[in-house]
Amino acid sequence: MPAKNHKQWKVPAFEQGDYVDSRIYSDQAIFDEEMEKIFKQVWIPVCHESEVPEAYDFRTTSIAKEPIIVVRGPDNEVRAFLNVCPHRGMRLERRTAGNFIEGQPSGNPKHMTCMFHAWQFDMKGNCVDIPRAKEGYQERLTKEDVGLRRLRCEVRFGGFIWVTLNDKVEQKLETWADGAFECIRSAIDTEPLEVFHYHKAIIDSNYKLWHDTNSEFYHDYMHYHNRVTGFNDEYFARTNKGFKNGHVNVNSFTVQYGEFELGESREDLSFPGFPPNQWYMIDLFPGMNFNLRGSALRCDIVTPLGPNQVMIEFRGLGLKSDSEKDRQTRIEHHNSIWGPFGRNLHEDLLGITGQGASMQTGSEPRRILHGRHENNLIHDEVGMRHFYTEWSKWMGRNPSDPMNEQNESLKGMAAE
Amino acid sequence: MDAKKAAVVAAVTDTVYRACLYLDEGNWEEFLNLCDKSMLYSIKAYSPEIRKHMIYLSHNKKELGSLTEMLPKLNSDHSPLRRHASIYTVDVSDDKKTATAVTSLAVYMNMHDGINSHIDSGETRLFLVGRYFDKFKISGDNASIIEREVRLDTRRLDKGTHLLI
Numbered sequence: 001m002p003a004k005n006h007k008q009w010k011v012p013a014f015e016q017g018d019y020v021d022s023r024i025y026s027d028q029a030i031f032d033e034e035m036e037k038i039f040k041q042v043w044i045p046v047c048h049e050s051e052v053p054e055a056y057d058f059r060t061t062s063i064a065k066e067p068i069i070v071v072r073g074p075d076n077e078v079r080a081f082l083n084v085c086p087h088r089g090m091r092l093e094r095r096t097a098g099n100f101i102e103g104q105p106s107g108n109p110k111h112m113t114c115m116f117h118a119w120q121f122d123m124k125g126n127c128v129d130i131p132r133a134k135e136g137y138q139e140r141l142t143k144e145d146v147g148l149r150r151l152r153c154e155v156r157f158g159g160f161i162w163v164t165l166n167d168k169v170e171q172k173l174e175t176w177a178d179g180a181f182e183c184i185r186s187a188i189d190t191e192p193l194e195v196f197h198y199h200k201a202i203i204d205s206n207y208k209l210w211h212d213t214n215s216e217f218y219h220d221y222m223h224y225h226n227r228v229t230g231f232n233d234e235y236f237a238r239t240n241k242g243f244k245n246g247h248v249n250v251n252s253f254t255v256q257y258g259e260f261e262l263g264e265s266r267e268d269l270s271f272p273g274f275p276p277n278q279w280y281m282i283d284l285f286p287g288m289n290f291n292l293r294g295s296a297l298r299c300d301i302v303t304p305l306g307p308n309q310v311m312i313e314f315r316g317l318g319l320k321s322d323s324e325k326d327r328q329t330r331i332e333h334h335n336s337i338w339g340p341f342g343r344n345l346h347e348d349l350l351g352i353t354g355q356g357a358s359m360q361t362g363s364e365p366r367r368i369l370h371g372r373h374e375n376n377l378i379h380d381e382v383g384m385r386h387f388y389t390e391w392s393k394w395m396g397r398n399p400s401d402p403m404n405e406q407n408e409s410l411k412g413m414a415a416e
Numbered sequence: 417m418d419a420k421k422a423a424v425v426a427a428v429t430d431t432v433y434r435a436c437l438y439l440d441e442g443n444w445e446e447f448l449n450l451c452d453k454s455m456l457y458s459i460k461a462y463s464p465e466i467r468k469h470m471i472y473l474s475h476n477k478k479e480l481g482s483l484t485e486m487l488p489k490l491n492s493d494h495s496p497l498r499r500h501a502s503i504y505t506v507d508v509s510d511d512k513k514t515a516t517a518v519t520s521l522a523v524y525m526n527m528h529d530g531i532n533s534h535i536d537s538g539e540t541r542l543f544l545v546g547r548y549f550d551k552f553k554i555s556g557d558n559a560s561i562i563e564r565e566v567r568l569d570t571r572r573l574d575k576g577t578h579l580l581i
Contacts, residue, residue, distance in 0.1 A: 350529075
């Protein structure tokens with residue numbers, strides 16, 4: 001067989017949308033645009049309320065390279081600010097999590113203090129002290145003139161803390177989610193949840209490739225665990241459902257955990273109103289995943305670091321009211337599949353690592369197929385197509401032709 | 417140190433280092449032969465992010481057997497792990513029937529796959545650091561592991577692994 005290049009192989013009878021151009025996963029300019037046009041505009045879950053359970057607790061995070069701090073005030077309200085001192089732009093709090101009840105070397109208890117010049121702020125972001133302000137700034141600047149940049153913040157959908165950098169965000173979070181969470185609403189909102197697991201991975205791959213993996217189940221062929229516990233008529237009858245704003249969920253089926261050698265039925269431990277051994281999946285634009293499976297809720301949050309690098313934070317959650325025994329069981333169930341030593345997660349991460357290696361900046365552009373049509377059933381790739389329809393709206397680019405080359409080519413042919 | 421205690425320390429030392437060699441080789445059967453039938457194995461870490469102690473993996477000896485027998489059915493990174501262990505302390509009970517040991521551990525990954533095997537293979541990267549907290553049952557000259565807790569300092573494990581640590 002003669003060698004063929006990517007242009008000579010038969011082009012499948014696919015419509016645009018059934019494939020994307022691999023440069024959407026590798027181009028630096030597209031990545032930079034995504035940060036400005038998408039990540040700085042939409043709601044992003046940054047942590048869970050159980051990570052800041054007490055007054056003066058804090059958690060630091062970031063969106064689109066902007067450092068963020070989430071604090072719980074003495075009034076019990078959770079607020080989010082840019083984690084940046086308004087004086088000289090120093091990162092205000094350096095730790096990943098903690099509590100402000102104890103004073104820091106530069107500052108007093110119950111205050112956020114910039115270690116650099118000891119400017120201090122209360123839990124509402126007000127500046128409450130500037131050392132020797134009068135001497136240095138006279139009347140030109142007082143502590144009332146400065147404060148932390150407050151960000152819009154909501155606690156919702158199982159107690160996750162959502163933040164947006166967009167002061168003029170058009171939709172409240174509930175509207176933005178457009179009902180994607182309704183399938184698990186009673187399970188996650190009847191009583192408080194609590195994070196019991198956290199780990200992160202930095203992978204040399206594009207963030208959308210991780211979201212693609214979470215948005216298609218065809219890759220279950222890769223998972224021995226999922227093949228033996230699923231792959232029956234009920235599994236293949238699961239359907240993808242699209243929602244506004246690029247979100248998708250996948251309905252449930254009864255997982256046959258007992259078919260796995262190390263398997264254990266999740267029948268005795270679930271969530272409020274959630275039938276045993278079920279598995280719902282919610283994929284939220286532009287890259288968050290909520291996976292309620294059996295006895296544990298998993299949440300993935302992506303932080304894109306570059307066109308070919310992403311940090312993924314993995315959380316496992318149970319009920320805050322769990323007995324010690326139940327919590328232990330949830331942890332074992334969660335980590336047997338999804339922990340860093342679990343059976344499935346390693347395989348998923350190998351998958352996108354391999355994609356990242358073949359789609360580096362400057363790689364030969366190629367078509368990445370999203371073209372399985374199976375009436376929205378489980379192996380239909382409609383979830384990815386739904387995502388990229390939304391992506392196209394925000395980016396003003398066609399993911400199948402992101403550089404507008406096909407259009408230009410057609411124009412040229414018409415002119416000839 | 418009396419002779420009997422010294423013999424126990426030697427037995428514990430031998431088991432810890434031999435276990436490292438078996439684990440390095442992927443000789444799971446021989447590793448499990450160093451473990452008592454009641455053995456419990458766990459991998460734990462403290463997360464300053466969520467301010468909680470976490471259990472990343474927890475199995476008994478039988479489950480470890482199933483886990484390792486299953487490996488050929490799983491898609492795994494092909495890079496072998498190599499352990500560098502230093503036993504810091506061995507404490508022997510008064511009756512010399514049990515002992516505990518704390519071992520400092522660094523685990524390296526000898527790249528076979530890496531990101532792009534053409535480029536990365538042959539390179540060695542630090543995979544994790546941590547400690548073994550082991551408990552032993554002493555029978556004659558033999559020290560069997562009855563409990564192994566792998567306590568990780570490293571929490572960014574990226575791709576993770578299917579292999580025992």
